[in-house]
Amino acid sequence: MAWPCNIIVIGASLGNLDAVCKLCGSLPADFPAAILIALDTAPRNPRLFAEIMRRCAPLKVSYAHAGEEILPGHIYVAPPNRQLIVNDDNCLDLEDESRVGHSFEAADRLFASAADVYGSRTIGIVLTGGNEGTEGLRAVKAVGGLTLVQRARAEAEPRAQLSARLRAMVDYCMPLGDIGSFLGTLVEEMPARMTH
Numbered sequence: 001m002a003w004p005c006n007i008i009v010i011g012a013s014l015g016n017l018d019a020v021c022k023l024c025g026s027l028p029a030d031f032p033a034a035i036l037i038a039l040d041t042a043p044r045n046p047r048l049f050a051e052i053m054r055r056c057a058p059l060k061v062s063y064a065h066a067g068e069e070i071l072p073g074h075i076y077v078a079p080p081n082r083q084l085i086v087n088d089d090n091c092l093d094l095e096d097e098s099r100v101g102h103s104f105e106a107a108d109r110l111f112a113s114a115a116d117v118y119g120s121r122t123i124g125i126v127l128t129g130g131n132e133g134t135e136g137l138r139a140v141k142a143v144g145g146l147t148l149v150q151r152a153r154a155e156a157e158p159r160a161q162l163s164a165r166l167r168a169m170v171d172y173c174m175p176l177g178d179i180g181s182f183l184g185t186l187v188e189e190m191p192a193r194m195t196h
Helices: 014-025 049-056 103-121 134-142 176-189
Strands: 007-012 034-039 060-063 074-077 082-086 092-096 122-127 146-150 172-174
Touching (some): 007 014, 014 049, 049 060, 049 074, 082 103, 134 146, 146 176
Parallel strands (some): 007 034, 034 074, 060 074
């Protein structure tokens, strides 16, 4: 089945909230892909992430709802203590996050579900200097999607900071300030449709 857009999935820790805002804030208002975000938040944290994102991003931002259709030009955020996944009918689903472990296991699940539905039209991004999110990136890579991680230090050689395990999963490693414009180029070059 052909879905109406490409999909970008982002995994980040709470410490990378500013990075998520800067990335999404650098995107144009007519950005043609859907963006799904799994951010590490404590279960009792107030539901402020979507409101913060609305202030910095030109795209429509909302907490995800189960059964909601995925649309281009929209940023979907996982609510606190909820696991965001993509169903094969191009709709979102939410699960109790206690069924997974720490935040990057949640990101892995989001990445894998998006890759399963969108295939090569998936872009997986991990905003961290560590090696979390490896399994999710592996799932995206396995279906011909593209993978990207934020370069932690501007002076570092792009891929040198990555473990050998993660390096094999990553197509691009770059400073945060370059990711937004690069995503615009990637989305333009991705297939116009996918049959799955």
